[in-house]
Each structure stands twice: as C-alpha cells, then as structure tokens.
Ligand SMILES: Nc1nc2c(ncn2[C@@H]2O[C@H](COP(=O)(O)OP(=O)(O)OP(=O)(O)O)[C@@H](O)[C@H]2O)c(=O)[nH]1
C-alpha cells in the first residue's frame with residue numbers, strides 16, 4: 082500500500098530535518114532551505130500492516146502559491162510543522178489548517194510543534210496554552226516523537 | 240308428388256346445402272388453423288406487414304424516439320462525466336495525432352523539396368550517404384542515426400504521483416520515487432508556465448528522452464534512449480493509445496493490487512518486443 086504524505090509549514094521550522102530523522106535517523110545543524118520539493122520514501126510497519134510512504138517535503142512558504150498547491154494535491158496525509166521557538170510560525174495555525182482541510186478534505190492532518198529540545202518545560206507550557214489545536218511536540222535533533230508522528234498518521238490513513 | 244318424395248326433396252333443400260356449406264366452412268377452418276400453427280406459413284403472411292412496419296419505423300424513428308434518446312444520453316454523460324472523458328481521451332488523441340501526422344508529412348515533403356534545391360557540398364554529402372545506405376535523405380537529417388529504445392515505462396496517477404504500474408528493462412531505479420519525482424517536475428513546469436491547458440510532454444535528460452502522454456487522471460512516461468525518430472515516436476504513440484484504451488480502461492475499476500498487476504502484465508505484452516520488430 083503506497084501513500085503520499087506532504088510536509089508543510091513555514092520556512093525553517095524543521096520539515097526537512099524531521100524527514101531526515103525519520104528516514105535516515107540523521108540530524109544536521111546546517112540549514113539548507115528546500116527548493117521546490119524533495120521526495121523521500123520509507124516503508125513503515127505497524128499492527129501487522131505495511132505501508133510505503135512517499136514523503137513530499139515541500140519548501141516553506143509565507144503565502145500559498147500555486148506551485149506548492151499542485152504538490153499538495155492528491156495527498157493521502159498531511160504533516161503540518163511549526164517551530165515552538167518562533168510564534169510567527171504558529172500565529173495563524175487555525176487558518177493554515179482550515180486551508181489544508183478545504184484543499185484535501187479526506188487527508189488526515191498531524192500537527193507537529195518542532196524544536197522541542199530548544200525550549201524549557203515552562204516555555205513549552207505557555208506555548209501549549211496559546212494553541213487550541215492538538216499537536217505533537219517533536220525534536221528532529223533528538224528524534225523525540227518523530228517516528229510516532231509518522232506512524233500515527235499512517236494509522237489514520239488506513 | 241307423393242308425400243315421401245316431397246319429404247326427401249324438402250330434406251335435400253334444407254340439409255344438403257347446409258352440409259356443403261359446413262364442409263366448405265370446415266375446410267376454411269382447417270386452412271386457417273394450418274396457417275396459424277405452422278410457423279412458415281404464418282411468417283409468409285405476416286412478414287410483409289412486419290417489413291412495412293419496420294421500414295416505416297426506421298423512417299419515423301428519430302421523430303418518435305429522438306428526444307428521449309438524446310435525453311437519456313445526455314443524462315448518462317452528465318452523471319458519468321469522468322468515464323466519458325476517460326473513454327474519449329484515446330479517441331481524441333488519435334484524431335489529433337492524425338492531424339499532426341499529416342502536417343508533419345507536409346513538412347517532410349518541404350524538407351525533400353529543399354533538399355532537391357540545395358546544391359551545397361553538405362547536401363551532396365548527405366545525398367551520397369543516403370544513396371549508399373538506402374535511407375531517405377530527410378530521415379538521415381532528422382534522426383541521429385542511433386536506434387531508439389524504450390528503457391522504462393511508468394503509469395502514474397496524476398496529482399498524487401502514485402505509480403499505477405511500470406515496465407522496466409533493467410529494474411535499476413526506484414520506480415515509486417521516479418513516478419513521484421516526474422509528477423513533481425510536471426507540476427513545477429506546468430505551473431511555472433501557467434499552463435492550465437498546456438501539459439508537459441517530454442523531458443530531455445542526458446542521453447534520455449522522457450516522452451509523456453497525458454490522460455485525464457493519469458499520465459504515461461516513457462523513458463527512451465537513442466535518437467528519437469518520427470517513425471518510432473509514431474509507433475510509440477499508437478501503441479500507447481491502444482494500450483490505454485484496451486488495458487487501462489479495463490483495469491481502472493479493479494482494486495489496487497489487481498490493477499497494478501493487470502497494468503504491469505499489459506505493459507509487458509505491449510512493449511516487450513516493441514523495439515525488436517522496428
Ligand atoms: N535544535 C533543533 N534544530 C532544528 C530542529 N529541526 C530543525 N532544526 C534546524 O532548523 C534549521 C531549519 O531546518 P530545516 O529542516 O531545513 O527546515 P525546513 O522547514 O525544511 O525549511 P525550508 O526547507 O526552508 O522550508 C536547520 O538549521 C536545522 O538544523 C530541531 O528539532 N531542533
């Protein structure tokens with residue numbers, strides 16, 4: 082069973098890093114912004130199922146442009162990433178999610194608050210209070226909750 | 240007349256006639272029975288009437304049933320638009336191809352004419368080579384003198400970029416990834432040129448040419464090596480349209496695994512010997 086999964090979210094929130102961690106168990110401090118889209122593939126196994134994820138890591142954006150819209154179409158699942166250390170990346174979270182739901186009504190969405198390793202527990206709690214939608218706190222650096230996020234999405238896509 | 244004679248006479252008058260009529264009547268009845276119960280004879284009688292009726296129906300058919308039929312068909316089309324478009328694609332493709340082929344023939348004739356007019360040394364060299372090898376001059380100019388070959392074929396769902404089936408000579412690449420990447424490239428190029436109506440139809444990469452045939456919900460990408468000749472492209476187009484019509488349309492409704500299997504075995508059947516009987 083093959084599924085198309087897209088990663089979306091603002092510039093530099095760690096989309097590429099999350100994929101690198103999940104697919105190759107690697108992390109790099111270097112920031113190489115993604116141009117266009119980068120595609121990776123990973124086979125996941127859970128509860129006796131096997132699923133091949135084709136992961137489209139889409140370049141970050143500040144506004145919806147038409148090219149990235151065509152990259153999103155036909156997706157079976159969505160991972161929306163924001164940066165726990167940069168409020169501007171989750172200020173309009175509801176709006177972004179609403180847009181994705183209209184564009185892809187049948188695709189489950191997994192929201193990730195990334196770079197958890199960079200903030201204290203207190204800071205995290207105050208961010209959590211300001212966000213109404215459920216999300217998973219991840220770190221592409223330590224790998225915390227990264228695989229779990231993909232597996233949860235895979236289950237939702239069954 | 241004695242009493243007895245008169246009685247006989249009377250009986251004769253009263254009954255004899257009756258008997259005759261009755262016999263005649265019985266004969267007619269048995270004839271009729273025969274006609275009705277023997278198929279051949281019944282047909283003989285009824286066929287002309289049926290023929291007349293059929294002939295008149297044929298003439299009046301459009302008037303009698305035209306509106307209902309039109310209504311039914313347009314309702315069908317409205318309700319299953321996707322299927323209709325899917326079915327029409329190969330047909331439209333063929334029509335367009337026919338037109339283009341004839342345009343290319345015209346062009347190629349022009350090339351021929353140009354060749355006849357050209358007296359340059361280059362033209363003579365090509366001409367001499369063409370005489371030696373028996374290849375028409377225009378083909379020698381157009382083709383790069385390398386036999387074209389199919390390396391891989393990918394059938395890819397549009398938008399999602401999911402691989403629906405594939406054909407490969409060497410199985411060296413990750414086909415799921417190639418399918419997704421081709422989809423991304425297509426999306427990029429088509430958006431970059433704001434081509435709502437234009438679709439990417441070929442990519443040149445290194446020594447490969449990737450020919451893309453677009454259908455409504457999927458596209459077919461054929462990776463070829465060698466010099467793409469008109470004849471090769473032509474045959475490829477024909478085979479792809481044929482394949483789309485015969486295999487893909489049938490496989491469409493099957494569930495995912497069966498579909499992929501059917502498409503893949505169909506590809507083998509259509510393309511295994513494609514280069515060989517060139
Ligand atoms: N400490 C820490 N740094 C991270 C984490 N995730 C990403 N980074 C860093 O953040 C920077 C941006 O990460 P990318 O993964 O390139 O971000 P992106 O979302 O793919 O960015 P674009 O491709 O430009 O949209 C890089 O320098 C990463 O090393 C994390 O969980 N922890």
Ligand SMILES: [Mg+2]
Nearest residue numbers: 096097114115
């Ligand atoms: Mg990136």
